[in-house]
Amino acid sequence: MRKVTDNTVFTQYESAARGYCRRFNPVFTSASGGLIQDAEGKEYIDFLAACGALNYGHNDPDMSAALIEHISRNGMSACLDLHSDVKAGFLDSLQHIILEPRGLKYRIQFTGPTGTNAVEAAMKLARKVTGRTNIISFTNGFHGVSLGSLAATGNKYHRMGGVMLSGVTRVPYENYLGTGIDTAEYLDKILTDPSGGVEAPAAILLETVQGEGGLNTASAPWLQRIAAIAKKHGALLIVDDIQAGCGRTGTFFSFEQMGIKPDIVTLSKSISGYGLPMALVLIKPKYDLWEPAEHNGTFRGNSHAFVTARVMLEKFWKDDTFSQSIALKSSQVTKRLTRIRYLIAGSYLKGRGMMQGISVGTGELADRICRESFKRGMICETAGSYDEVIKIFAPLTASVDLLNRGLDILEKATKVVMAENRCASRAKEDGPAHKDKPVATQSPADTSKKNARQSQSPPTEYDSDAFKISKEYPDNFYGY
Numbered sequence: 001m002r003k004v005t006d007n008t009v010f011t012q013y014e015s016a017a018r019g020y021c022r023r024f025n026p027v028f029t030s031a032s033g034g035l036i037q038d039a040e041g042k043e044y045i046d047f048l049a050a051c052g053a054l055n056y057g058h059n060d061p062d063m064s065a066a067l068i069e070h071i072s073r074n075g076m077s078a079c080l081d082l083h084s085d086v087k088a089g090f091l092d093s094l095q096h097i098i099l100e101p102r103g104l105k106y107r108i109q110f111t112g113p114t115g116t117n118a119v120e121a122a123m124k125l126a127r128k129v130t131g132r133t134n135i136i137s138f139t140n141g142f143h144g145v146s147l148g149s150l151a152a153t154g155n156k157y158h159r160m161g162g163v164m165l166s167g168v169t170r171v172p173y174e175n176y177l178g179t180g181i182d183t184a185e186y187l188d189k190i191l192t193d194p195s196g197g198v199e200a201p202a203a204i205l206l207e208t209v210q211g212e213g214g215l216n217t218a219s220a221p222w223l224q225r226i227a228a229i230a231k232k233h234g235a236l237l238i239v240d241d242i243q244a245g246c247g248r249t250g251t252f253f254s255f256e257q258m259g260i261k262p263d264i265v266t267l268s269k270s271i272s273g274y275g276l277p278m279a280l281v282l283i284k285p286k287y288d289l290w291e292p293a294e295h296n297g298t299f300r301g302n303s304h305a306f307v308t309a310r311v312m313l314e315k316f317w318k319d320d321t322f323s324q325s326i327a328l329k330s331s332q333v334t335k336r337l338t339r340i341r342y343l344i345a346g347s348y349l350k351g352r353g354m355m356q357g358i359s360v361g362t363g364e365l366a367d368r369i370c371r372e373s374f375k376r377g378m379i380c381e382t383a384g385s386y387d388e389v390i391k392i393f394a395p396l397t398a399s400v401d402l403l404n405r406g407l408d409i410l411e412k413a414t415k416v417v418m419a420e421n422r423c424a425s426r427a428k429e430d431g432p433a434h435k436d437k438p439v440a441t442q443s444p445a446d447t448s449k450k451n452a453r454q455s456q457s458p459p460t461e462y463d464s465d466a467f468k469i470s471k472e473y474p475d476n477f478y479g480y
């Protein structure tokens, strides 16, 4: 393979839809555990974890070995939803290692391989089961970008204009209106009142921790009341555990310690354990009313993912040792983030388990701290309505030492950016006579999803990628 060290091939040939690579633009070539390496040999601590698809780090050696063995013996690859030995292995492990010990009885449906496919199936099934159309979803919820799940996603940037998104009623998540307002009571009221103006719902769809929405957490009492409201109004409770599940909050499912048993659960991202695409829906048996192949798709179930997922379940979830280690690491993250937050006036901690972060107030500040961290060898992203939350998504398998190294970088980057801010405001106060003082360097904005949300101002010459696109592709460019 030729060595690629510059971005020309991507900026020339890849769609403008690309996002993360605009903020983090080296060419990455290898990865192991919690570290990734670029083509120049620079190493980065990975606190992005493919947005929760790499909870078990990169290239876990046991999963790699099992996958290599499977491929070398010409094991099944694509096989639609045919029976296979590797699918049997995964189903057995999920049943005996995860579901049974937790007293959960679910049928397992494999959908197309990304999270949004699972959400689409869950919403469709709830509608079929209840004969109703409406789905209740919450402010700041993120459920994917295909049309059904996009209707349930709050984020304006993804929803765009001009696309009909229907069949969903949005209500405020816990604490959306401040701690004094009981949003569960509001939901119950509008569903109970015949003039509340809301159609009886087929389902209530929620995340227990809103990952993309800014690490907003729901409490156990609130979740229990939402579950009771769903039951009272004849709706199914769907927990979208695509990001918060698979160990991210400390237990396999994010709802385990919340005292609820959802009717339907969606899983994807880290369910393969290895970053391979796979998504599934867990359905209480009485609601498994699908006709054969009624909701189908070529790639439902992924044989290679079955192999690695089975190893992941057997390696990490046979007892609670791993869960305990996540709890320890989570408290270390809390401790370190608390120290960092004191560097930024008005900032505060968000999230739970190994999905924690700091709300720093503005997307611009969060972006600068992320970029500074990246320069210093740690990759992490931002979340929230304005991308104002710095989101720390370390692999659950990261050592405490690696966690500390990554958080040292975040702390240093925060100090540097805050010092730049202080210099900039001093320079402003002192006026033009002090032009020679260092001022904050404005990081080049781009038009990625992230920065489009942070700033409504039109692109300038410094909008690196946006500028290139408009230069390279004239208005009459229609592609190849």
Ligand SMILES: Cc1ncc(COP(=O)(O)O)c(C=O)c1O
Pocket (backbone or CB within 6 Å): 051, 114, 115, 116, 117, 119, 142, 143, 144, 145, 207, 211, 212, 240, 241, 242, 243, 244, 268, 269
């Ligand atoms: C909670 C949740 N649901 C659904 C999705 C959509 O998953 P995918 O991007 O794989 O379609 C995401 C993606 O971030 C998510 O966080």
